[in-house]
Amino acid sequence: MQWETVIGLEIHAQLATKSKIFSGASTAFGAEPNTQACNIDLGMPGVLPVLNEQAVTMAVKFGTAIDAELGHRSVFARKNYFYPDLPKGYQISQFELPIVGKGHVEIVMDDGAVKTVGVTRAHLEEDAGKSLHEDFHGMTGIDLNRAGTPLLEIVSEPDMRSAKEAVAYARKIHQLVRYIGICDGNMQEGSFRCDANVSIRPKGQEEFGTRAELKNINSFRFLEKAINFEVERQIDVIEGGGKVVQETRLYDANKDETRSMRSKEEANDYRYFPDPDLLPVELNDELIERVSGSLPELPDAKRARFASEYGLSAADADQLTTSIDVADYYEQVVKACGDAKLAANWMNVELTAALNKAGIEFDQSPVTAELLAGLLARITDNTISGKIAKQVFEAIWNGEGTADEVIEAKGLKQITDSGAIEAIVDEVIANNPQQVENYRNADESKQPKMLGFFVGQVMKASKGKANPQQVNQLLKEKL
Secondary structure: OOEEEEEEEEEEEEEEOEOOOOOOOOOOOOOOOOOOOOOHHHHOOOOOOOOOOHHHHHHHHHHHOOOOOOOEEEEEEEEEEEOOOOOOOOEEOOOOOOOEEEEEEEEEEEOOEEEEEEEEEEEEEEEEEEEOOOOOOOOOOEOOOOOOOEEEEEEOHHHEOHHHHHHHHHHHHHHHOOOOOOOOOOOOOOOOOEEEEEEEOOOOOOOOOOOOOEEOOOOOHHHHHHHHHHHHHHHHHOOOOOOOOOOOEEEEOOOOEEEEEEEEOOOOHHHEOOOOOOOEEEEOOOHHHHHHHHOOOOOHHHHHHHHHHHOOHHHHHHHHOOHHHHHHHHHHHHHHHOHHHHHHHHHHHHHHHHHHOOOOOOOHOOOHHHHHHHHHHHHOOOOOOOHHHHHHHHHHOOOOOOOOHHHHHHOOOEEHHHHHHHHHHHHHHOOOHHHHHHHHHOOOOOOOHHHHHHHHHHHHHHHOOOOHHHHHHHHHHHH
């Protein structure tokens, strides 16, 4: 039997506010355990929550970015459950009236196919604390620093049909929340977490199968592996005569498997009811218009503009708009050096390779936009060749100065004097009579490849400083 996979994602994006959603406690990462949870976060008797307006603004920003329906009236509810890291015994969330309603995003697959994935809703809620198991032999430690941290839970429609589609969607949401500045997207610190609802059904069947929820996956690679494992597990269960049960499962990256955590709760298990301490949130048109006007150019629009305005390939434009920082860097380089395609090639190849080799992120690069533009300007005005430029780039990366300073200090200026280059060409031809004879007797179709030998000898003799275009031209004339 042929099976079809059905996937929906619930993404928790931690909003980039300085204080928590209902209190003034700090949201900064890395503090000593239990030093950033105040009486309001802990639900102490007599305290009252006060909504952080910035969290509302950020949610509206996201809703506008995905062209969603905005709830002009949204309500906070109490989601009741008992767990050691939930100090109040309930979580303040939104249920029937979320702040963001139906919207959509477009994802682009590896083969260029474009797919629209629906977003069911995005609602505000507070985070719980964190259970710590590593340093407590036979016990569990509880850190409540995260309790009350503002989250935007983004719930997709079950529109994805493969793990690759799910990863493409998760990456798109990750890119979007960072572009609009509402979340730093740091998956290692838990700022961006993902739950996947996975089920299978016979191909052609409209009714959904029983789903399993895979909790708290914190990398795109693990998301793909977890979904693929779960799909195979469910197929094996059904084809073995069993039934898939609705449950919550955890993904074990070390064993590359999912394992049962608990039976999946339904909404009525949480006994939702409106929080009596919080008034409904009323959005007016003025706020929505102000937030809408503050949005930056979004990734899809920027990618299309880069392709048309700078003449870039779809792949180059996609890579250069992965984040707003990368896109801004690129435009600074282009503005300073004047060559859009050269800038794209150097960023997507040389700079990316150096970052990967060093194991650092883009924002940690020692080569600023100004430094890279200075290097590319020396290529375009023929001060150095592309080959020498790689040597200069390495020196800039190592902090040895600007392109001009490195070229001057190392004597790397390109030889463009035609007389000097001609003398080297004549010497190479004189020293290689057999190769010259072979070249002249060869078919025209083979000559370009054979010319490479002479070009290499000239570049070697000039220590890489001879202008390659002039070398090629002179060699063709003389041979």
